[in-house]
Amino acid sequence: MKDNYFYKKPLSNIYKKPNAFSEVTSQILYGEKFKIISKNKNWIKIKVSFDNYTGYIKNKYYTKDHQPTHKIFTLKANIYNKQKNKTKNFLPFASRISMIDENKKFIEFEKNKWIKKKDIKKINHIEKDYLKVLKMFLKIKYLWGGKTYRGIDCSAILQLFFYYNNKFYPRDTKDQIKYSAKKNKSKVFKKGDIIFWKGHVAVCINAQKLIHAYGPEKKVLIMNIKETINRIERTAKLTVKKISPIKY
Template identity: 25%
Template sequence: MTVTLDRRLHAFRPDLADEGLRGQVEADRFVTGTAARIGVPVAALRPAPDMSRGIDTELLLGETVRVFDRQDGWGWVQADQDAYVGYLPEAHLGEPETPTHIVTVQRTFRYPEPELRRPPVSVLSMGSRVRITGEAETRGTRYLTLADGSALIASHCLPIGAKTAEDYVDVAVRFVETPYLWGGRSGFGIDCSALVQLSLMMTGRSVPRDSDMQAEIGAPIEREELRRGDLVFWKGHVGIMEDKKTLLHANGHTMTVAREDLAATIERIAWLYSRPTAFRRL
């Protein structure tokens, strides 16, 4: 029997492949890859080394990857978080380091020093990982400082491993009105399945990246059983139930993360696409 491997989750090309796939795929050469981390606030991952290609997903500052190839300014990588494979600019890769804290608010500014009146040097998304080396206080505001002297608001971060929220729906609600972005996975722009993945990640749970992969998690239920936290799937789409009647989802209709009445949403989507394919409980 021939097994077709998903190129999104397995690193293989005719000339090069992950050593872990030896015996499963044919390639001229197999490598184990080298460790690296994302060194920019958000790095777009593409299916080919071409800036004109659409975004498959995004990786956040401090997330780690294995790098299988570096060529012509591009890195071919696999994310440690969810095993997603793709290409990103080599300049977006940094040396490995052990993060100490994770950003827990939708977005936060990184200042050049512990002073909120200074122009920020960057903006970080929820889920970004940083290595904190010190603390400071200015006019009663507490900051966490990085090795280069830049600073984040202390209340916007928690130590790695600390539970940031009990209810992943509470996390998802923070993204209401965030712009919809195909392949987006940050507080600057997000798609339907990333809303599920990132919200769950902030409660310490790991799920696959794309909606077709997520359609296998949890257990199937009937529509009449829906309650807060359940997932509703369509072909190529997923939403989170905020309560038994309200759907929370990043969608191309409003081009935002929005709350919608589930029954009305089902009818609207059915007119153009299809009716739900599954209802699942985590």
């Protein structure tokens, strides 16, 4: 099936198999584009257009008709009703929305659903400060397959920076390692270095500290680079596989 579709709920798990008890491999965000590979009554197998990621989502909450004009530039943006009262619902960072109406403080993106203008940027906005994006997720819980304020994994926090900027970057660490250029050998780390292990990735915020979604600590946090390398080698028997400069 060749048509493009767009997801129209705040987020959904992407499953390895068409079964809610199957492994969650990633998530799809509001306004994210995909193609349908196959479908049945309850499930569709999709290929996400941004990174060619495949998996299964429930066969509902999507549309062909979506022309995004803005995107969310906050960790989570409150959705308001037509009276401009807060609801209990949010759109996660990097969601792509289409403006259908506006007033001084809000834009309407679906009938009777409004978002504050301070929480959005125009669709072509580029954010070069990757630390601004990564630090949004500080203290967010670690969640395998997650990519939002509800939980995030180590490769998603890096990929989201590129996704927001409309620039391709793979979803999984094993593919990110292959895709990223190798840095000249140096034992001195600097801001913007990406450190890869088998199954894990972190980004240096300066010569001493890194930020990552770290399973053993169950959250996104900043840690000392050398202490982290030693801890991962000691506890998981993994050594650094590659160091790459962040390129955007």
